[in-house]
Amino acid sequence: MTAEERKVIFASSLGTVFEWYDFYLYGSLAAIIAKQFFAGLDAGSAFIFALLAFAAGFIVRPFGAIFFGRLGDMIGRKYTFLVTILIMGLSTFIVGILPTYASIGVAAPVILIVLRLLQGLALGGEYGGAATYVAEHAPHGKRGAYTAWIQTTATLGLFLSLLVILGTRTWTGEDDFAAWGWRIPFIVSIALLAISVWIRLSMNESPAFKKMKEEGKTSKAPLKESFGQWRNLKIVILALIGLTAGQAVVWYTGQFYALFFLTQALKVDGATANLLIAASLVIGTPFFLVFGSLSDRIGRKPIIMLGCLLGALTYFPVFKMLTEAANPDLAKAQATSQVIVAADPAECSFQFNPTGTKKFTSTCDIAKQKLAGASVSYDNQETPGQPAVIKVGTTEIKVAVSAEDVAAAKAAAEQKLADLKAAPTPDEKAIAAATAGLKAVSDEKTAKDAVLTSKLKAALKAAGYPEKADPAKMNKGLIVAILVYLVILVTMVYGPIAAMLVEMFPTRIRYTSMSLPYHIGNGWFGGLLPTTAFAIVAQTGNMYNGLWYPIIIAAATFVIGMLFVRETKDVDIYAGD
Incomplete structure (x- = not known):
């Protein structure tokens, strides 16, 4: 790997880590934000509206993919995802200085929701730009290894947000943190923004886009070419239902629903659950790079499809094992x-x-x-x-x-x-x-x-039903092993996905075409997984029934992907432009 290639990967990954940091800050602080900005409602409704504002960021991601994808295919990768990081960074910083409901009334939650929508739009344009930019710099035969670094960024962004929040909480104390300290993680993001923008300004445009521009082959109407012509639209649809929908539910099940299941269903205290999830992420995150590199040798499709299949086949027994390991008293009570x-x-x-x-x-x-x-x-x-x-x-x-x-x-x-x-x-x-x-x-x-x-x-x-999980009875080693398995499934479906999406579409409309199925899959199918799974559990009464949502989608993706999606690792990404 040359120094220039390392710089491309570092700059693209750093910016994307920063964007995910911004995105997860809000989710981690939703309870405090509910009190600060939705104080005109009762406590329950305030929290629900705070979560709905968080969900808004997921819902608008596909629209950001369309808008910024079009710009990326018309004016270039570098400047487009420079704009996305500026929007994300400034929106996050403004949340940190935004007056609360007590100061300006209903204008506070309205402005907050607008900022969340801007963050979602920016994130919709960021990922496609970063993945495309790195892939178009990567040598043939190493695109999986190079783009796998981008795939680690969501996990690293989550880590960074939790680390900054924990440090600020420790420094200010709980009372001051709830009163004003919660603003600090948002405000300090301006420093990360400055570093990311400075690095990105020093980067060059991707060679694939530069070559296409020199030859006068850039698209004048990328939206029409991507979605108005059936030969490309059918690939977009296949990319969604045969790749990203399954990838998204496996990812959100392994990193988010597992945490929700530990704290809500198994009654493990939040601090312990976070530490167990963090340990599994530390162990599992390098496998993004392992499977990204492996996909350069054996192909992207077999690894992604196997991850979806394993998820569909093993979620029920694995989550039942998790119950026995984390709250054996609950497992015994349910059985007897x-x-x-x-x-x-x-x-x-x-x-x-x-x-x-x-x-x-x-x-x-x-x-x-x-x-x-x-x-x-x-x-x-x-x-x-x-x-x-x-x-x-x-x-x-x-x-x-x-x-x-x-x-x-x-x-x-x-x-x-x-x-x-x-x-x-x-x-x-x-x-x-x-x-x-x-x-x-x-x-x-x-x-x-x-x-x-x-x-x-x-x-x-x-009858033996515990009010909460007993830490003394937890098999923490087994819990971490189970969580690591779930994270490894995440790395299987997510590690090779960026390279595969890039390789599915021609350079002239690549940014637009790959961004939409990715963000519908991850923003809607994945982002709404906890809400949908909760609805299923609430209706049926069985705490495992929420798993039917990711199982059905992962199984459908496996079948459709195996039948209709072709392998892409040997595709010449310059061909057909």
């Missing part, structure tokens, strides 16, 4: 004390409510909401015409709480509080908790809910 919601199906609503506006009031809905809130998997049993009952092993709990139940619970709470106060050495914390419990069952609005919650909690505890 099945939880069932027996209810009239006519009473059961669709349980997905992203805006927080729908009220679930039927006994079936209340039962499912309670179990979802406790992260308990359950099966559904139809009992037409009957009010809902929650069965925990052999214990049955009526969801419709009677006045007698409330009276009995109130009497028990009063007696418990009296006993605690009469103890020789009163426990102030226990007395405070008992007082809160008595207040809950005494208030007319909360009494029935408090009684149901108490009964369900007692039944789950008796």
